[in-house]
Amino acid sequence: MSRVHVINHPLVQHKLTIIRNKSTGPKEFRELVKEVSLLMAYEVTRDLPLEESEVETPICKTKGLTIAGKKIGVIPILRAGLGMVEGILELIPTAKVGHIGLYRDPDSLEPVEYYCKLPDDSHERDFIIIDPMLATGGSAAAAVKYVKNIGCSGIKLMCLLAAPEGVARMEKSHPDVDVYVAAIDEKLNSHGYIIPGLGDAGDRLFGTK
Numbered sequence: 279m280s281r282v283h284v285i286n287h288p289l290v291q292h293k294l295t296i297i298r299n300k301s302t303g304p305k306e307f308r309e310l311v312k313e314v315s316l317l318m319a320y321e322v323t324r325d326l327p328l329e330e331s332e333v334e335t336p337i338c339k340t341k342g343l344t345i346a347g348k349k350i351g352v353i354p355i356l357r358a359g360l361g362m363v364e365g366i367l368e369l370i371p372t373a374k375v376g377h378i379g380l381y382r383d384p385d386s387l388e389p390v391e392y393y394c395k396l397p398d399d400s401h402e403r404d405f406i407i408i409d410p411m412l413a414t415g416g417s418a419a420a421a422v423k424y425v426k427n428i429g430c431s432g433i434k435l436m437c438l439l440a441a442p443e444g445v446a447r448m449e450k451s452h453p454d455v456d457v458y459v460a461a462i463d464e465k466l467n468s469h470g471y472i473i474p475g476l477g478d479a480g481d482r483l484f485g486t487k
Contacts, residue, residue: 280449281449281453281454281455281456281457282440282445282448282449282456282457282459282462283321283456283457283458283459284459284460284461284462285317285318285321285458285459285460286460287317287321289317290314290317290318290460291460291461293310293313293314293317294314294438294439294460294461296310297310297311297314297438297476298474298475298476300477302482304482304483304484304485307482307483308361308483311361311362311365311410311438311479311483312361312362312364312365312368313365314365314438314460315361315362315363315364315365315366315408315436316365316366316368316369317365318436318438318458318460319365319366319369319370319406319436320369321458322406322434322436322458323350323369323370326345326347327345327346327347328343328344328345328346329343329344329345329346330342330343331343331344347404348402348403348404348432349372349373349374349399349402349403349404350370350372350373350374350403350404350405350406351373351374351375351376351396351397351400351403351404351405351406352366352367352370352373352374352375352376352405352406352408353375353376353377353378353396353405353406353407353408353421353425354375354377354378354407354408354409355378355379355380355407355408355409355417355418355421356377356378356379356380356393357379357480357483357484358409358410358411358478358479358480358483359407359408359409359410360483361410361479361483362408362409362410362436362438363375363408366406366408374397374399374403375397376394376395376396376397376400376405377393377394377395377396378391378393378394378396378407378421378424379391379392379393379394380392380417380420380421382414382416382417382470388416389416389417389419389420391420391424394424396425396428400425400428400429400430401428401429401430403430403432404430404432404433404434405425405430405432405433405434406434406435406436407421407422407425407433407434407435407436408435408436408437409421409435409437410437410438410439410476410479411437411438411439411440411444411472411475411476411479412435412437412439412440412441412444412445412448412457412459413440413441413443413444413466413470413471413472414441414443414444414447414466414470415443415444415445415446415447415448415451416447418435418437418444418447418448419447419448419451419452422435422448422451422452422455423451423452426452433452433455434455434456434457434458435448435455435456435457435458436457436458436459437457437458437459437460438459438460438461438476438479439459439460439461439462439463439472439475439476440457440459440461440462440463440472441462441463441464441465441466441472441473442462442463442464442465443465443466444466445457445459445462463475
């Protein structure tokens with residue numbers, strides 16, 4: 279059974295189409311990535327465990343439900359993943375944020391790690407690893423492997439777009455990890471970019487080339 283989930287909510291799809299548009303400038307691009315990340319986070323956290331809790335309303339005491347289990351952590355893959363952090367933190371303000379820096383070697387298209395800083399209590403947390411693009415899948419697979427190696431098992435991956443090649447790599451390398459995307463596009467081109475995609479997410483977020 280596939281652990282890849284396509285979030286096809288109308289608001290997500292509407293905003294994603296504007297994100298794809300090459301005429302969308304950095305300010306609007308950043309705002310939309312934040313909004314889509316918040317909307318997607320609702321689905322990513324849908325299976326959080328709950329426990330019964332007593333609360334006193336202005337009328338009387340009653341029983342409700344509160345989140346139980348491990349705390350949440352968010353790990354953006356630098357640099358483009360930074361654009362998704364704020365939206366998730368609006369939904370889960372108590373989440374701690376780690377950072378993993380990976381770049382893709384232009385020749386081999388394989389990931390090269392250059393930075394990693396995670397919360398001290400990482401072993402006590404479930405993590406959502408975020409990156410706008412799941413292209414070759416190399417960076418995502420490497421980030422998940424790193425987090426697993428420090429003893430974390432509750433890991434999910436959240437991306438705006440995915441290529442079939444990236445999905446296949448995640449399913450092969452980490453079949454136990456749920457992957458959440460807003461769309462699975464057609465393919466990768468010879469440079470490892472998603473087609474039709476949205477261009478370079480980092481450049482569009484930060485106005486660089």
